[in-house]
Amino acid sequence: MKNIYVLAEHRKGALRDTTWEAIAAGRKLASDFGADLTCVLLAKNAGPMAELLVAEVPRVMVIDDPVFETMNSEAINLTLIEVLRPSGSYVLLMGASNSVLDFAPGLSVALDAALATDCFSLEVKDGKLLASRQMYSYKINSIVSFKNSDRVVLTLRAGSFGFSPSGAAKGSIENVQCLIDPASLRKRFVKYVEAEKGDVDISSADIIVSIGRGIGDEPDLDIFQSLADTMGGVLACSRPIVDKKLLPKYHQVGTSGTEVKPKVYLALGISGAFQHLGGIKGSPLLVAVNKDPRAPIFQVASYGIVGDLNEVVPVLEAKIKELKG
Amino acid sequence: MNIIVCMKWTPDTSEADLTVAGGAKDIKKDDLDYDMNDWDRFAIEEAVQIKEKVEGGKVTVLSLAPEESEEMLRECLARGADEAFQIWSDEMDGGDGYATATVLSQFIKSRPHDLILTGTLAEDDGAGQLGGMLAAMLNIPSATLVSKIEIQDKKASFIRELEGGLYESMEMDLPCLVAVATGLNEPRFVSIRAVRKVASIDIPAVGIEEIGIEADKVGESGARLVIENVALPPEGVGAEIIKGKPIEAAARLAEILKEKGAIG
Numbered sequence: 001m002k003n004i005y006v007l008a009e010h011r012k013g014a015l016r017d018t019t020w021e022a023i024a025a026g027r028k029l030a031s032d033f034g035a036d037l038t039c040v041l042l043a044k045n046a047g048p049m050a051e052l053l054v055a056e057v058p059r060v061m062v063i064d065d066p067v068f069e070t071m072n073s074e075a076i077n078l079t080l081i082e083v084l085r086p087s088g089s090y091v092l093l094m095g096a097s098n099s100v101l102d103f104a105p106g107l108s109v110a111l112d113a114a115l116a117t118d119c120f121s122l123e124v125k126d127g128k129l130l131a132s133r134q135m136y137s138y139k140i141n142s143i144v145s146f147k148n149s150d151r152v153v154l155t156l157r158a159g160s161f162g163f164s165p166s167g168a169a170k171g172s173i174e175n176v177q178c179l180i181d182p183a184s185l186r187k188r189f190v191k192y193v194e195a196e197k198g199d200v201d202i203s204s205a206d207i208i209v210s211i212g213r214g215i216g217d218e219p220d221l222d223i224f225q226s227l228a229d230t231m232g233g234v235l236a237c238s239r240p241i242v243d244k245k246l247l248p249k250y251h252q253v254g255t256s257g258t259e260v261k262p263k264v265y266l267a268l269g270i271s272g273a274f275q276h277l278g279g280i281k282g283s284p285l286l287v288a289v290n291k292d293p294r295a296p297i298f299q300v301a302s303y304g305i306v307g308d309l310n311e312v313v314p315v316l317e318a319k320i321k322e323l324k325g
Numbered sequence: 326m327n328i329i330v331c332m333k334w335t336p337d338t339s340e341a342d343l344t345v346a347g348g349a350k351d352i353k354k355d356d357l358d359y360d361m362n363d364w365d366r367f368a369i370e371e372a373v374q375i376k377e378k379v380e381g382g383k384v385t386v387l388s389l390a391p392e393e394s395e396e397m398l399r400e401c402l403a404r405g406a407d408e409a410f411q412i413w414s415d416e417m418d419g420g421d422g423y424a425t426a427t428v429l430s431q432f433i434k435s436r437p438h439d440l441i442l443t444g445t446l447a448e449d450d451g452a453g454q455l456g457g458m459l460a461a462m463l464n465i466p467s468a469t470l471v472s473k474i475e476i477q478d479k480k481a482s483f484i485r486e487l488e489g490g491l492y493e494s495m496e497m498d499l500p501c502l503v504a505v506a507t508g509l510n511e512p513r514f515v516s517i518r519a520v521r522k523v524a525s526i527d528i529p530a531v532g533i534e535e536i537g538i539e540a541d542k543v544g545e546s547g548a549r550l551v552i553e554n555v556a557l558p559p560e561g562v563g564a565e566i567i568k569g570k571p572i573e574a575a576a577r578l579a580e581i582l583k584e585k586g587a588i589g
C-alpha cells in the first residue's frame with residue numbers, strides 16, 4: 001500500500017470524532033506500510049476544519065463546495081472516484097457512522113476495492129492487511145483479509161481507535177475544484193429532522209431499568225415500570241422494543257436513540273449490541289440479567305445474573321422494597 | 326411500479342450457544358434455526374404497503390440462499406408479494422456481500438425495477454453492505470437506514486436515521502434502492518390460512534446458468550473478503566456473575582444495589 005486516505009466526516013459544520021479515530025488508524029497503517037497519509041475533506045466552508053486537520057496529518061486535500069454541506073452519498077462517491085482513481089494502491093479509512101454506512105459499500109464497488117465494515121482492530125502481518133470485525137449477533141470475532149488487496153475500503157467502529165491530538169504536524173493543504181455537477185445528482189438533501197421529545201427524559205436519569213427483546217413478544221410492561229418506580233428510576237429500552245411499538249422512541253438507549261449517563265443501569269434481556277452500549281456514557285454500575293451466558297453484555301457489565309428475567313424481576317423488586325423498609 | 330425485495334435467510338444466533346467449526350473459519354450452523362433477517366421483515370412489509378398504495382404495483386422477492394429458504398419466500402408471498410425466486414447454485418457457497426451483489430445485480434438487470442428494497446444490515450455478517458453494492462452495480466441511487474418512504478412523481482422522498490435522534494430528510498429519483506431501518510412499519514401477522522392460500526404458487530429456483538453468470542464470479546471465488554479466522558471473544562473478562570438460582574441471585578442483587586447506594 002502506497003497511500004492511506006482518511007475521509008473526514010462532519011456534521012453541521014464541525015468535524016466528528018470518527019474523523020480523529022480514522023486518523024489514528026491511518027497513522028498506524030501509514031507507519032506499518034511505510035505509506036503516505038492524506039486526509040480528504042469535502043465540506044462547505046471547509047477552512048476552519050481544514051486548519052484543525054492540518055495540525056494532525058501531513059497532507060489535507062480540500063474541496064470546499066456547498067454541495068458538501070451534508071454527507072450526500074452520491075456527491076461523495078462521484079468525487080472520491082475522481083480523487084482516488086490516480087492513486088494505484090491504497091487503503092481508505094472512515095468511521096462506521098450512519099452517514100458513512102450510506103456510501104461506503106457503493107464506493108467500494110465504484111473504486112473496484114474490497115470492503116470491510118465496522119472493523120475494531122487492524123493489523124499488518126507480513127505485508128498483509130488484516131481487519132477484525134464481529135459477526136453473528138456480535139458474538140463472534142472474525143479476522144478478514146482482502147483478496148484484491150490493492151485497494152481496500154475500511155469503516156471503523158466508534159471508540160476502537162483512540163486519538164490524542166498532538167497539534168504537531170505542519171501539513172499542507174491542497175485545494176481542489178469541485179469535480180462534480182451538483183445539478184446532476186439523483187439524490188438530494190432536503191433538511192434535518194429532530195426526533196420528538198417525550199414526557200420522560202432518560203438522558204438525565206440516575207437510575208435506569210432498561211428492557212430488551214428478551215422480555216418476550218407479549219410482555220406486561222407494568223412489571224418493569226413498577227421495578228423502575230421502586231428503584232426510583234426510569235424505564236428505558238433497546239431498539240427492538242421501540243420497533244415493536246411497545247415504548248416510544250424517546251425511551252431508546254443507543255447510538256440512534258438517546259445517550260444516557262446514569263449511575264445505575266439495569267439491562268434486562270438486552271444482548272449488549274455495540275449500538276446499544278454506545279448510548280451508555282460514563283461508567284455506571286451496569287447490571288445485566290440475561291439467560292445467555294455468552295451474551296456480549298456480560299463483557300461490559302459490572303454484575304450479571306444468568307437466568308430468566310421473568311423469575312428474577314419480581315424477586316428483585318420485592319427484595320428492594322424490603323431493604324428500603 | 327415494479328418493486329424488488331432482497332431477503333436474507335439467516336441463522337438465529339442471538340440466543341443460541343455458538344461454537345466455532347470448519348477449521349476456525351466459521352461457526353457450526355447445522356443445529357441453528359434459520360429465518361428471515363429481522364431487518365428484511367420490515368422491507369417486505371414496506372414493499373407490500375407501497376404496492377397497496379400505488380396502482381399496478383408488483384412485488385418480486387429474491388433470496389440468494391439454499392433450497393431451505395423456500396419457506397421464507399413462501400411466507401413473503403403470504404405477506405403479499407406477487408412472485409419469488411430462490412437463487413442458488415453450489416458454486417455460490419462461501420460468497421461474501423460482493424459476490425452476492427454480483428449475482429443479484431445480474432438477475433435484476435434484465436427485469437423491470439422501479440424500486441429495490443433491502444434491509445440495512447444482516448445479523449449474520451453484520452456488514453450492512455449489500456444494498457449499497459447492489460445499487461452501485463445497477464448504477465442507481467440508494468439510501469440506507471430509511472425510516473420513512475413516500476413514492477410520488479417518479480421520486481422517493483424519505484427520512485434516514487443519523488445518530489443521537491437526528492434524521493435527514495432526502496429525496497431521490499426512481500429507479501432507486503432503499504435499505505430500510507427496523508421499526509419503519511408494523512409487519513403484519515401472517516395467518517396459517519394466508520400461507521395455505523399461496524401454497525400452490527411456484528417459486529422458481531434459478532442458478533448460474535439461468536442467470537447467465539460465470540462460476541468464477543460467484544461464491545468463494547467471486548468474493549473479495551477472505552475469512553482468516555473466527556473465534557469466540559476471550560472468556561473471563563467482564564461481569565461478576567452472581568451465582569445461585571435466579572431467585573437467590575435476585576435477592577443478592579438487591580443487596581448489592583443497596584450496598585452501592587444504587588436504590589433511589
Ligand SMILES: Cc1cc2nc3c(=O)[nH]c(=O)nc-3n(C[C@H](O)[C@H](O)[C@H](O)COP(=O)(O)OP(=O)(O)OC[C@H]3O[C@@H](n4cnc5c(N)ncnc54)[C@H](O)[C@@H]3O)c2cc1C
Binds near residue numbers: 211239254295307
Ligand atoms: C445503525 C444502527 C443503529 C442502531 N441503533 C441502536 C440503538 O440506538 N439502540 C439499540 O438498542 N440498538 C440499536 N441498534 C440495534 C442493535 O444492533 C441490536 O440489534 C439491538 O440493540 C438488540 O436489542 P436487544 O438486545 O434487545 O435484542 P437481542 O439482541 O435480540 O437480545 C435479546 C437478549 O435477551 C436474552 N433473553 C431472551 N429471553 C430472555 C429471558 N427470558 N430472560 C433473560 N434474558 C433473555 C437473549 O439471550 C438475548 O441476549 C442499531 C443497529 C444499527 C445497525
Ligand SMILES: Nc1ncnc2c1ncn2[C@@H]1O[C@H](COP(=O)(O)O)[C@@H](O)[C@H]1O
Binds near residue numbers: 332454
Ligand atoms: N443472500 C442474500 N439474498 C438476498 N438478499 C440479501 C442477501 N444478503 C443480503 N441481502 C440483503 O442485504 C441486506 C444487508 O445485508 P448485509 O450486507 O449482509 O448486512 C439484508 O438485509 C438483505 O435485505
